[in-house]
Amino acid sequence: MAAPTPTDSQRHKLLGRLSLPERQYVADALRAETVGGVILLVAAIAALVWANTPGISDSYPAVRDFHIGPAALGLDLSIQHWAADGLLAVFFFVAGIELKRELVAGDLRDPKAAALPVIAALCGMVVPALVYTVVNQLGGGSLGGWAVPTATDIAFALAVLAVIGTSLPSALRAFLLTLAVVDDLFAIVIIAVFFTNEIDFPALGGAVAGLVLFWFLLRLNVRGWYVYVPLALVVWALMYNSGVHATIAGVAMGLMLRCTRREGEQHSPGEHIEHLVRPLSAGLAVPLFALFSAGVSLSDEAIAHVFTRPETLGVVLGLVVGKTLGIFGGTWLAARFTRAELNEDLAWPDVLAVASLAGIGFTVSLLIGELAFAGDAGLTEEVKAAVLIGSLIAAVVACVLLKLRDRKYRALTEAEERDDDLDGVPDVYEEHTAGYHLRMAKIYEEKAAEHRRRAEAAAGSDTDSGRPA
Structure with missing residues (x-):
């Protein structure tokens, strides 16, 4: 089947x-x-x-x-x-x-x-x-x-x-x-x-303990680089010496x-x-x-x-x-x-x-x-x-x-x-929203009006020059 x-x-x-x-x-x-x-x-x-x-x-x-x-x-x-x-x-x-x-x-x-x-x-x-x-x-x-x-x-x-x-x-x-x-x-x-070949378990245990302390301080919302950077260096050194x-x-x-x-x-x-x-x-x-x-x-x-x-x-x-x-x-x-x-x-x-x-x-x-x-x-x-x-x-x-x-x-x-409505959000993310369609309709209406004005101005210019509009 x-x-x-x-x-x-x-x-x-x-x-x-x-x-x-x-x-x-x-x-x-x-x-x-x-x-x-x-x-x-x-x-x-x-x-x-x-x-x-x-x-x-x-x-x-x-x-x-x-x-x-x-x-x-x-x-x-x-x-x-x-x-x-x-x-x-x-x-x-x-x-x-x-x-x-x-x-x-x-x-x-x-x-x-x-x-x-x-x-x-x-x-x-x-x-x-x-x-x-x-x-x-x-x-x-x-x-x-x-x-x-x-x-x-x-x-x-x-x-x-x-x-x-x-x-x-x-x-x-x-x-x-x-x-x-x-x-x-x-x-x-x-x-x-x-x-990882040979593991030094005391050093690895110290690194794990340091990581637990790191996690615990984060959960307590302790802030300050002067706390975490020294701790991170100690954890890194212990991890290096552990063989991992x-x-x-x-x-x-x-x-x-x-x-x-x-x-x-x-x-x-x-x-x-x-x-x-x-x-x-x-x-x-x-x-x-x-x-x-x-x-x-x-x-x-x-x-x-x-x-x-x-x-x-x-x-x-x-x-x-x-x-x-x-x-x-x-x-x-x-x-x-x-x-x-x-x-x-x-x-x-x-x-x-x-x-x-x-x-x-x-x-x-x-x-x-x-x-x-x-x-x-x-x-x-x-x-x-x-x-x-x-x-x-x-x-x-x-x-x-x-x-x-x-x-x-x-x-x-x-x-x-593409952002025709110039709102900072690409149109492809707005094409299914009512507000987007209203803005786009207004833009198209303004472009059409501008096109009509230019056509009328061109027709008037042709009449003034004696050429048939």
């Missing part, structure tokens, strides 16, 4: 129009991410120039490997480790707040709406891992780097969009943003589960913040803190991590190794092929086997373009590459080069696909932004 076909009222629109508050939030978040992505791009280019320029290239590893910090506290770390374990904790703190907001007030709050980015993100991580595994099984390489091509760098992806000037509709941008948030969540789980990756502390604290607004509040505490900390994350923490992680050799020999060594080839193919097929396939499966259909304003090539854009894996991919091959410095450098080359190829492919649909995107975006 055939399954019943759901009616239009039962079907859920994939990549449908956002609500107005969600659209405004997405626009603000993407604007901040785009600026951060441009800074990140500049930092990555600076690292490559520094590491590959004769005369100054030797200073790059010297600075990167310079150790600083209190050894008595187990924190005598290199500059590179401070960037990866310390500064990236700020990045993951912001990611934790974003995830919390999505869970309580965003797309992930509604299970039907959450199904799409969750399925797409899961497929977009499983397929690249499978691609890497198959390549290395056939080539006799190490399987330890299977997680490297599973991450998406939202800031870098949006920087690419900013550079090529493509105007994506808000639904596609929101899909990319939500997809990256879910992607970050799974990347955090991968780091916590697969890259220190960025997990940042995520945990971000998830504890309240991201729902109470009566009389313009912003929730989570939104307020995210607004304060995001510039530090996007403008300092992530670019510095890129500066001390992306500086790899790009000689002809190094580039040749990327396409001949199974570990590095698996990373490139995982990012370029695995990510695209995984996300596109996951979205198609959601449309095929759930009560969902693609928004009629979009086509499957649009989903393919965004899926290829998600193949830009930079920040978290570099981090996982360092963790996966920590005992082999040479292979670590080659895997980083593979991440850079794979991300570049994915960006070029995405640019081509997006440009092919650019005219369609512009028409959709102009329709979204």
Whole structure:
């Protein structure tokens, strides 16, 4: 017996129009991410120039490997480790707040709406891992780097969009943003589960106790950065010494913040803190991590190794092929086997373009590459080069696909932004309200009257000049 076909009222629109508050939030978040992505791009280019320029290239590893910090506290770390374990904790703190907001007030709050980015993100991580595994099984390489091509760098992806000037509709941008948030969540789980070796339980217990105190102070509405910042530093140091990756502390604290607004509040505490900390994350923490992680050799020999060594080839193919097929396939499966259909304003090539854009894996991919091959410095450098080359190829492919649909995107975006009644709210959000129709009727009446006045003036001018009207 055939399954019943759901009616239009039962079907859920994939990549449908956002609500107005969600659209405004997405626009603000993407604007901040785009600026951060441009800074990140500049930092990555600076690292490559520094590491590959004769005369100054030797200073790059010297600075990167310079150790600083209190050894008595187990924190005598290199500059590179401070960037990866310390500064990236700020990045993951912001990611934790974003995830919390999505869970309580965003797309992930509604299970039907959450199904799409969750399925797409899961497929977009499983397929690249499978691609890497198959390549290395056939080539006799190490399987330890299977997680490297599973991450998406939202800031870098949006920087690419900013550079090529493509105007994506808000639904596609929101899909990319939500997809990256879910992607970050799974990347955090991968780091916590697969890259934690020996655990120091007293230190871990101290970190958990610090997190409980952090949560308790929040529930008591205790205010003041001078309370939370020292506590956060203690929790981070204990988490680092426990053997669990220190960025997990940042995520945990971000998830504890309240991201729902109470009566009389313009912003929730989570939104307020995210607004304060995001510039530090996007403008300092992530670019510095890129500066001390992306500086790899790009000689002809190094580039040749990327396409001949199974570990590095698996990373490139995982990012370029695995990510695209995984996300596109996951979205198609959601449309095929759930009560969902693609928004009629979009086509499957649009989903393919965004899926290829998600193949830009930079920040978290570099981090996982360092963790996966920590005992082999040479292979670590080659895997980083593979991440850079794979991300570049994915960006070029995405640019081509997006440009092919650019005219369609512009028409959709102009329709979204149109505000004929000049009330500050796009007309598409008011077209079903009585007030909107009254305002539009008045506008059309005024335009018609203006047209009649111009026609009468033109007729009078023709009569005065002796020409027949």
